[in-house]
Amino acid sequence: MPHVVTQACCGDASCVYACPVNCIHPTPDEPDFGIAEMLYIDPSTCVDCGACVSACPVGAIVPGHRLDEKAARFVDANAAHYGYTQRDAVRFPVQQDWRLPLAPIDKPKAVRGGPAVIDIAIVGSGPSAMYAADELLKQPRVRVTVYERLNLPFGLSRFGVAPDHTSTRLVMDLFDEVARHPNITILLNTEVGRDVTLDELRAKHTAVLWAGGAPTDRPLPVPGVDLRGVQSATSIVGWYNGHPDFVDAGPDLSTERVVVIGNGNVALDVARILTADVDALADTSISRDALASLRESKVREVVVAARRGPEHAAFTLPELIGLADGSARVWVDPADLVGASVDGVDDPTIAAKISLLQEISQRERPAEPFIRLTFGQTPVAIEGSDSATGVRFAHEGSESVLETGLVLTAIGYRGVPVPGLPFDDATGTIANVDGRVTDTPGVYVTGWIKRGPSGFIGTNKTDSGQTVANLLADIEAASPGR
Ligand SMILES: Cc1cc2nc3c(=O)[nH]c(=O)nc-3n(C[C@H](O)[C@H](O)[C@H](O)COP(=O)(O)OP(=O)(O)OC[C@H]3O[C@@H](n4cnc5c(N)ncnc54)[C@H](O)[C@@H]3O)c2cc1C
Ligand code: SF4
Ligand code: SF4
The missing domain is CATH 3.40.50.720 (NAD(P)-binding Rossmann-like Domain)
Structure with a gap:
């Protein structure tokens, strides 16, 4: 069974240059390289040589025989990129008539002009x-x-x-x-x-x-963003990663609900960390101060609120798969997906995101603390007089307030x-x-x-x-x- 690219892919394309049969795409020369959510191995041409595995700096490529059930969605994602459906990928026989070519080592062209050093x-x-x-x-x-x-x-x-x-x-x-x-x-x-x-x-x-x-963060242009209890995701990320600029940026985790505005990968990172099993986090590089605060946290729910629908979700498919199949507790209210459909969606990555969200919405609501992904919620104001008490959202012509004591803005960097x-x-x-x-x-x-x-x-x-x-x-x- 062919090799498969999984969640950790950070797109450096080292595997592309290592592959003797050019079956990993998009390559840096192809137009969609800059916007691809990961790189994908064509299961019909991969010859299972393993060259890409050693080239990958982050261990993202897994040989077919080492894939477990959890990686099944990545088998689909790799195959779907090339137009194969579902688990077709597992049926591709490894080609026998190949040999690893002698590595074409590109000696960099020496600079001929300029100073001696x-x-x-x-x-x-x-x-x-x-x-x-x-x-x-x-x-x-x-x-x-x-x-x-x-x-x-x-x-x-x-x-x-x-x-x-x-x-x-x-x-x-x-x-x-x-x-x-x-x-x-x-x-x-x-x-x-x-x-x-x-x-x-x-x-x-x-x-x-x-x-x-x-x-810097892109600012959220709504009234109330200066209230206590409203913070940028950057400050939280810096705080839990021990960034010296953010040692004092620890959020007040005495609130039961946190609202994250924006649904890119950074929003998911923050939501995951705020709901994670603290003992599991203890084995990571997380700052010890952050770990101590998370142990005392009262947070029961982190709502990740997106302005647009699931077809425009900013998080990448690999991150959603990681969230759905990993140790995180994630939930989507079926009511939030009314009208969402894969019918007519040509892009296999968007279609895969929608179906996975639909699958999550059919699951039982997980134990607290959990992450709730919501869609179509436009923030219009942060409510509160001194500190934040809620976020006012516009949704399909009406407005409602979601109560919270901590609002995190994650709408991009600048x-x-x-x-x-x-x-x-x-x-x-x-x-x-x-x-x-x-x-x-x-x-x-x-x-x-x-x-x-x-x-x-x-x-x-x-x-x-x-x-x-x-x-x-x-x-x-x-x-x-x-
Ligand atoms: C929260 C977050 C999570 C991410 N997670 C992932 C992930 O899981 N996987 C992934 O592939 N990508 C991830 N990314 C994206 C990735 O981190 C970026 O693509 C990458 O870091 C950008 O690199 P850069 O060198 O341009 O900037 P940076 O990584 O920001 O590096 C800039 C450096 O310049 C220094 N600097 C700035 N000004 C000065 C100055 N005046 N003098 C001296 N030094 C200065 C800064 O201190 C910093 O060290 C993430 C990004 C963010 C924000
Ligand atoms: S295992 Fe070999 S053929 Fe398959 S993607 Fe990796 S480098 Fe290419
Ligand atoms: S699979 Fe690994 S080597 Fe290939 S682009 Fe992704 S991170 Fe780089």
């Missing part, structure tokens, strides 16, 4: 920075200095990814390996703009690559301007063309501050590859004679 500053040490460093360090003449404002490296792969997503967090092992390269120096507790200026970096280094991420660099206010990014900062020679961008806050950890690999290729090409073009 190409000295690059990278601002930030998140995934985009580390993938960029990895790419740059393939050039023996390159030295990299990473400037990171926090006391620990690797950005959101450490301070964003949920502590119970242990496989995804394994990507930090890869970044550790990059950090051990002799030609890289990582300066922690060093904020560019506070401890050193951008102009100083530009004067000192051959080029500067800004990889500072998109650190980049902030960097003094001295052009900012595109519409997208919340540093203005750039393919990573070259507009009208600012020698300065480049990558990651969320380049393309906006979308995609997975691995999406930053191809993104950084593009920026680094342009950066090196500019160095060559500036003094090609060397």
